[in-house]
Amino acid sequence: MFDDIFAAAGKKREDYIDFVPCHPFYRIFDHNNRYFDYNDNEEFTLGQIEKWNADDREGYVRFLNTTKAIFAKGFTELADKPFLKFTDMLKVAPDLIRLQSYLSVYQYVSKYVKDDFLRRCFSFHPLLVGGNPFDTTSIYAMIHYLEREWGVHYAMGGTGAIVKALTNLIEEMGGKIHLNAEVDEILAEKGRVKGIRMADGSLHFSDAVLSNSDVAYTYRSLIDKKYRKKYTNRKIERMKYSMSLFVIYFGTKKRYLDSELKHHNIILGERYKGLLTDIFDKKVLAEDFSLYLHMPTITDPTIAPEGHESFYVLSPVPHLGADIDWTKMAKPYRDRIMQFLEDNYLPDLQANIVAEHYIDPLHFQNTLNSYMGSAFSVQPLLTQSAWFRPHNRSEDFANLYFVGAGTHPGAGLPGVLSSSVIAENLISEDFPL
Numbered sequence: 032m033f034d035d036i037f038a039a040a041g042k043k044r045e046d047y048i049d050f051v052p053c054h055p056f057y058r059i060f061d062h063n064n065r066y067f068d069y070n071d072n073e074e075f076t077l078g079q080i081e082k083w084n085a086d087d088r089e090g091y092v093r094f095l096n097t098t099k100a101i102f103a104k105g106f107t108e109l110a111d112k113p114f115l116k117f118t119d120m121l122k123v124a125p126d127l128i129r130l131q132s133y134l135s136v137y138q139y140v141s142k143y144v145k146d147d148f149l150r151r152c153f154s155f156h157p158l159l160v161g162g163n164p165f166d167t168t169s170i171y172a173m174i175h176y177l178e179r180e181w182g183v184h185y186a187m188g189g190t191g192a193i194v195k196a197l198t199n200l201i202e203e204m205g206g207k208i209h210l211n212a213e214v215d216e217i218l219a220e221k222g223r224v225k226g227i228r229m230a231d232g233s234l235h236f237s238d239a240v241l242s243n244s245d246v247a248y249t250y251r252s253l254i255d256k257k258y259r260k261k262y263t264n265r266k267i268e269r270m271k272y273s274m275s276l277f278v279i280y281f282g283t284k285k286r287y288l289d290s291e292l293k294h295h296n297i298i299l300g301e302r303y304k305g306l307l308t309d310i311f312d313k314k315v316l317a318e319d320f321s322l323y324l325h326m327p328t329i330t331d332p333t334i335a336p337e338g339h340e341s342f343y344v345l346s347p348v349p350h351l352g353a354d355i356d357w358t359k360m361a362k363p364y365r366d367r368i369m370q371f372l373e374d375n376y377l378p379d380l381q382a383n384i385v386a387e388h389y390i391d392p393l394h395f396q397n398t399l400n401s402y403m404g405s406a407f408s409v410q411p412l413l414t415q416s417a418w419f420r421p422h423n424r425s426e427d428f429a430n431l432y433f434v435g436a437g438t439h440p441g442a443g444l445p446g447v448l449s450s451s452v453i454a455e456n457l458i459s460e461d462f463p464l
């Protein structure tokens with residue numbers, strides 16, 4: 032998809048940024064520090080499955096074959112199509128039923144895989160786009176197939192290198208990027224928008240407005256409520272939002288290449304469903320946690336000074352609908368996570384930290400303007416997907432368009448890039464040259 036963006040500009044992505052494949056895709060640890068690796072090599076993954084439960088070998092192959100059909104429908108065919116009319120939804124309904132989209136990802140995986148830990152390994156994917164595996168539609172089982180089809184890659188230099196590559200491309204094409212420029216209001220009238228007002232008071236008028244800030248925030252905080260008929264504050268408040276994240280970025284003056292860690296590590300706690308219920312439904316901050324630990328210096332040592340290691344660790348936590356005072360809880364929560372990592376994975380960690388920064392749900396709300404401090408915007412439930420999700424062309428304003436996590440198809444870079452293809456096509460249709 033990144034290649035397509037550069038190709039559309041007559042350029043080659045390779046001239047701007049390097050993507051390197053990660054092997055394994057993930058190393059997934061259970062609560063006893065035993066691990067499972069997988070990648071796109073079927074024999075390798077089957078060998079790993081045999082170590083856990085040889086009986087699941089055949090079930091996994093069947094699971095994989097069915098996710099291929101889900102991927103073909105859910106991603107290849109539909110992810111870059113707009114769902115603007117209810118009839119668009121009706122047209123795909125028979126396929127969605129045939130593909131058993133009424134099951135959750137966890138239920139779907141469990142039909143094929145029996146081992147409790149392997150079920151977790153093949154069902155965690157909705158968490159990457161803000162969903163609970165126990166109530167995200169099984170259509171999202173396609174993420175497992177998507178990874179196999181295209182691989183799991185790291186952008187050399189980190190995500191910032193992607194931003195830099197796109198910045199260079201946009202500027203070469205004559206585009207202008209205004210940094211530290213906050214939009215305070217989208218100027219609306221009945222059924223249309225006219226432009227934007229910036230925090231410095233300047234006004235910019237335009238034929239159309241395309242917003243990539245969080246959809247819920249855009250409607251609620253940037254557009255006068257008297258013009259909103261469908262996305263009223265009440266509707267926005269009633270929608271369900273993805274979980275938030277607590278993320279600690281840190282660097283150590285020691286390398287940890289002799290540890291069992293890989294580039295992408297998922298460290299699962301003993302509880303799976305119970306922990307997810309605490310995060311998504313009960314909205315309490317549990318004593319235990321499951322973590323994702325990123326160690327990019329394994330692949331790209333240049334992003335840290337020589338002899339140093341770079342990490343981030345994230346823990347999914349409830350969004351701000353929970354009764355948690357992060358101004359008080361952030362530091363003790365950070366301490367618990369770091370102590371756990373030191374005790375189990377990174378010996379002498381705290382004595383070796385030379386740089387550290389952490390963010391909590393308040394950062395997502397106050398700095399990134401994500402409603403409820405959610406990390407992935409509108410939760411990817413079946414009842415909030417496709418036509419049911421905020422549309423890429425606003426239902427309230429004919430010339431307001433959305434890209435990003437909260438609109439169709441959803442969060443994560445493949446989803447967000449797909450939304451940009453949809454928005455571009457809609458704008459081209461609405462404003463023919």
Ligand SMILES: Cc1cc2nc3c(=O)[nH]c(=O)nc-3n(C[C@H](O)[C@H](O)[C@H](O)COP(=O)(O)OP(=O)(O)OC[C@H]3O[C@@H](n4cnc5c(N)ncnc54)[C@H](O)[C@@H]3O)c2cc1C
Nearest residue numbers: 212213214243244399400406435436437442443444445447
């Ligand atoms: C820790 C973490 C790790 C992730 N890792 C991956 C990964 O490995 N792979 C993957 O595919 N996805 C990953 N994701 C998900 C992915 O990053 C998001 O789904 C994606 O960035 C969402 O894009 P977006 O454009 O909707 O929102 P954002 O990337 O948040 O962009 C919205 C922008 O709008 C700006 N903004 C908000 N309000 C205003 C305003 N009023 N005026 C001007 N600007 C404003 C914000 O500052 C922000 O920069 C990760 C997410 C997190 C939190």
